Amino acid sequence: MENVRELFHTMTKRLGLLDRNCCTVGEIELSLVQSHILYEIDRMNEPSMQQVAEALAIDITTFSRQIQTLVKMNLVKKTPYPRDRRVYILSLTPEGKYVTAKIDAEVNEYLAEVFSHMTEFERETVLRSIRLLNECMAKSTVCCKPLF
Template sequence: MEKIVPIFYSLSKSMQSIHKSSCDNISTVQSTIIYELSLLSKPSMQMVADAVGMDITTFSRQIRTLEKKELVARTPFEGDRRIHILSLTEKGRQVVNSINEIIAAKMKSAFATMNDFERETVLRSLQALDGKLQESKGKEKG
């Protein structure tokens, strides 16, 4: 297990580098926010803030910036005007799709040097690791 820490940091830096180079005119934090928004249906600000692991004050500043860039729209919830529902604008959906396509192409390039067995093994292993990390994150909150 002593090898895991260097692998963790190396993989983290590599993924962050891919993410950063895929984002044009927005930060990786903002990219993560709009990606999460693309997955959720009519989420509240608090729901998305929780999904990206951000406190609501910092998250609100990021949403204001994304609104100014016309990527996100904020609408008061009909039942409680204190709650705001977030949605992607058409421009926001285009940005998410563009970033996802760039990331997919870069990952495809990295996987291209592997044979089918290696590719499938890495993908299954990453999915298993992600599942276990999500489980442990849920246990920490509970």
């Protein structure tokens, strides 16, 4: 059996690099973490602070401060939750939505470029493989368990 870790190491390294290209939209400079936060808020349904922080496995205190920054940048809105006033619901402002959509488009463009080096069949196989891998990681007892 060849070195499986090597394979994963290379992949994560390259995905990381790919990721880093995707954090500037016009005037706005985002850190990687911030772009992930925007992505998660967009994806989740009226999430609370806790929920997003947990989904991204970010410490809640760090997360709290990141959100403060994003609110100041006018990308995220914090709405008090009427049924439980300890809770804040997070959402994207119109500007936040715009930025998130831009980043999403850019990432997808990058990925399309990567996939352009494959045949249609290979592309299907790779995507199916990633889907399967995600499922199996979700099943794993080692990581990810409480978070997804």
